[in-house]
Amino acid sequence: MSDGLKIVVLIKQVPDTSSAAGVNPDGTVDRVRARKMMNPFDQFALQKAIETRNAHGGEIIVVSMGPPPALAILHEACEYGADKGYLLSDRRLAASDTLATAFALFKTIEFIGNVDIVFTGLQTTDGDTAQVGPQIAERLDFPQVTYCEKMSIEGRTIRASRIIDGGIQRLEVDIPALITIANSASRLEHKRFYNVYRTRELLRDKQTLAKTVMTITLDNIGADPARVGLMGSPTVVGKTWKLGEKGGSCKMFQGDSAKHGVETLIESLSEDERGIEEYVL
C-alpha cells in the first residue's frame, strides 16, 4: 500500500470521575457539573493508532458520537497527532444503547469509506460495556482483536497479542480489522507527540481547525433515524437505585497495640459464622 493505512479511532467524551468537581458526596456523578475528558481507554487506542500511522504511513481519523462539547476531545486528539476528526452529533441519537450506538458509528465508518483499521478503547468509564467495538465489527463484517496489548503490521497482516483469562493469545489478523486496546498497552505520550506532530497553532487557526474537525448528522451518513436513539435501542434503563451502605457491622479492633487487636480478631474469627474455618482456622 503506497498511501499507507486509513485508520479510524473511536473516542468518547466521559465525565472525569477522578476530579472532585461534579462528583457528589455519595459517589454519583453529576453529569452536568462534572469536568469532561477523553475516555482514558481511548487514549491508549489513540496512542496505538499514532504508533501505527508513524510506522506505516497513512492517516488517522478520530470519530466521536456525542453532544457538541465533545468537539473538545477531537481537537485534543488532533493535537496529539490525529489528522482529521468527525463528531456525529444529532438529537435523534439521544438514549442510544450499545446496539444503536454501534449502528450509528458503523454508518459513520462506512461514510468515511475504505477504512483499514478501526481502533477503539477496551471500554468507556461511563458506559463501561466493552460492547460497542465488537458490535461495530459485526456490522462491518470485520475480524476483531479485543483486549489487544501489543501489535505490529507486516503487509496486510496484523500480528497481535491479546489478554485472555490467565494468559495471552498471539494472533495474526488480515486487514481490514477492528482492534480494541487494553489498558495495559502503552500510554498516550503527551509531550512527545504534542511537539512532534502538531502544535497549538492548529487550535489557534480556527479555519484550519473547522476543516480538520467536522460535525456531521444522521443525514450526512445516511443512517435511518429509526435505528438509533430510543427507537433503535432494544434496551432501556428500567430503574436505578443507590448501592446500600451496610455500615456499622464491622467489628473494629483498635486496642492499645496491634498485637492485642490481632489476638482479639483471631478469637472472633473462631466464632465467625461465615464458614471460613475450613480455610483459616
Place this chain on the structure above:
Amino acid sequence: MSKYGDVAVIADQIQNDLRPVTFELLGAANDLAEKLGVKVLAIVMGHELGEIPQTLIYNGADKVYVVDQPELKEYSTLPYRRAAIAVLESLERPPHIVLCGATTLGRDLAPRIASYFETGLTADCTDLDIGDYVHKGKADPTKVGTYHNCLYSIRPSFGESLKARIIGPWKNPQMATARTGALVPFKTDTTRTGKIIRVTAKFEETDFRVRVIETAREVSDALDLLKAKVIVSGGFGLGGPEGFDLVRDLASIFGESAVGSSRKAVDSGWIPYSHQVGQTGKTVRPALYIALGISGAIQHRVGMSNSATIIAVNKDETAPIFQFAHYGIVGDLYEVAPLLKEHLKQSMSN
C-alpha cells in the same frame, strides 16, 4: 409447554478448562428458568471436549448443545461466533434468554452474537432476575405497554455507586453477560441427567481471517484470583512495590490463596494489572479477603464486597473500607500483617 423459550448459557471454556463463571451462570439460569417454567440449555464449543458436556449436566444444564470440531480447538471470535449462531438457529424455538460470562471470551463473543440477532445485551451484570415491566415512555410509542417475565439485568452504573436494572423485552433472546464471582454457582449434583445434542457448524473461509498462533496460559496469579479461597490484597498504603513481599508472605500461609491489589497500586507500577480487583479489574468472591492499606473506594468495593469474610487493615479509622469490612484492624499494616500471619498460622496448625 411454557409460553417462553428456554434459558441458554454459553459455557466459558479455554483449552478444555471450564471457567468458574460457567457454573455461576448455570446457577442463575436455573433460578430464572424456574421462574419462567422452562429448561436450562448449555452451549459448549471446542474440540475433544470429553467429559465437559456431562459436567455441564451435573452443574445445572438440562440439555447441552455441543459443537466439537477441530476448528474450535482454540478460542477465536469468528469460528465461535459461527458455532454459537448455528446452535441458536438450530433450536425449534429461540431461547428467551442467553447468558455469557463477562470474561475476555464472553465480552468478545456476546456482542457479536447480539449484534447478529439485533437484540439487546447488558454487560457485566452482578445480578439477574425475572419480573414485569411497564413502559410508559412517550418518546417511543412503539414500546409502550406491559411486559411480563422480562429479564432484569442488574449492573453497577455511573462509576459504580448506582445500580441499574436494564430491560429489553422487545427483542428475543434477551442477552446479558455476568461478572465472574457475582452470581451463586449451581451446587454440583452428579445424579442429574440431561440430554446431549451434537451440532455441526459449517465454517466459511472468512471465519479464519484471524489465526491463533499460540494460546499461552501462564499458571498465573490472575487465574488464581478467580478460584482462590483466600485473597490478600495490597493497596497504596503499602508505600512501594516491596510492600507486596509482605502481601505474598501473608498469602503464602493459606492453601488456595492469591494476591490482589487496588488500582492505585497497579497504576503506580507496583504489581501487574492482572492482579487488580474492582470495577476495571476482577470481581472476586473468596471465603476470606484481607485488604492491607486499601481505602475501600467504591470502584474497589464492587469487585470484592461479595467476599464471605473481609478483614481490613488500615491506619485511618475513618477509611471507607471499615464501612463494609467484617473485621477491621486500625493500625500500621507493617506492624499488623506479620502478627496476623503468626497468629493465623498458629491457629491453623491447632
